[in-house]
Amino acid sequence: MAGHSTAATAHAGDNPFLRAVAAISTLAGWFSAAMVVAAVAITCQMIFIRFVLNGSTIWQTEAVVYLMVAATLVGLPYVQRLRGHVNVDLVPLALSMPVRRLLAVFTLGLSIVIVAIMLWYGYEFWHFAWDRGWKSDTVWGVRLWIPYLSIPIGFALLMLQLIADLVAVLLGVDKPFGLEEG
Numbered sequence: 709m710a711g712h713s714t715a716a717t718a719h720a721g722d723n724p725f726l727r728a729v730a731a732i733s734t735l736a737g738w739f740s741a742a743m744v745v746a747a748v749a750i751t752c753q754m755i756f757i758r759f760v761l762n763g764s765t766i767w768q769t770e771a772v773v774y775l776m777v778a779a780t781l782v783g784l785p786y787v788q789r790l791r792g793h794v795n796v797d798l799v800p801l802a803l804s805m806p807v808r809r810l811l812a813v814f815t816l817g818l819s820i821v822i823v824a825i826m827l828w829y830g831y832e833f834w835h836f837a838w839d840r841g842w843k844s845d846t847v848w849g850v851r852l853w854i855p856y857l858s859i860p861i862g863f864a865l866l867m868l869q870l871i872a873d874l875v876a877v878l879l880g881v882d883k884p885f886g887l888e889e890g
Contacts, residue, residue: 718789718873721881729872730789736865737786743779747772767848774855781862785869791886800885809877812884816874823867830859 720726754768787793800808836842838853876882883889 718791718869718886719876719882720872721876721879723876723879723881726872726876726881729868732865733785733789733869736782736784737789740779740783740786743775743782747775747779750775767846767850770844770846770848770850774850778855778858778862781858782865784862785865788866788869788873795885797885797887800887805884805889808884808887812877813874816870816877820867820870820874823863823870827860827863827867830863834860 718730720730750768750772754765754772757763757765757768800811803811834853834856837851837856842852843849844852873882877884
């Protein structure tokens with residue numbers, strides 16, 4: 709049977725940078741939640757139009773897909789702040805605190821590099837859509853730069869939260885992997 713992790717929300721202490729990033733990540737979480745609520749409301753409206761009024765829908769399905777993808781991407785930093793991403797802490801629990809700290813710095817650094825690459829290509833993809841005036845091939849014909857903007861925004865905010873997590877570990881404001889000495 710799996711045990712419960714002792715990791716909790718990332719700590720910011722009195723550090724202004726960490727507190728600002730925590731506020732930004734929380735705001736991103738609220739925007740993400742609002743997008744999910746909007747997607748649910750649009751889905752309900754679509755069901756009403758289709759099955760009660762026996763009408764056709766044009767934009768609803770596409771809008772719901774874009775909103776859910778954007779909610780996922782924009783919500784990444786909030787989930788990171790809450791340490792809600794899936795992790796396996798078996799190795800960190802088996803290590804002493806100094807080695808655990810080194811592992812945390814390594815994994816956070818590697819995560820920042822990977823997310824920076826995703827941000828670069830996400831920005832490039834968004835810029836192509838913007839520069840070339842891409843539109844969806846649907847009746848709605850949404851300008852694709854609008855939903856694609858969530859890619860660089862989401863990865864930029866996630867990278868910012870990862871940098872804050874790294875700074876918190878390096879400054880001793882937060883424990884590596886959020887785990888107490890044990």
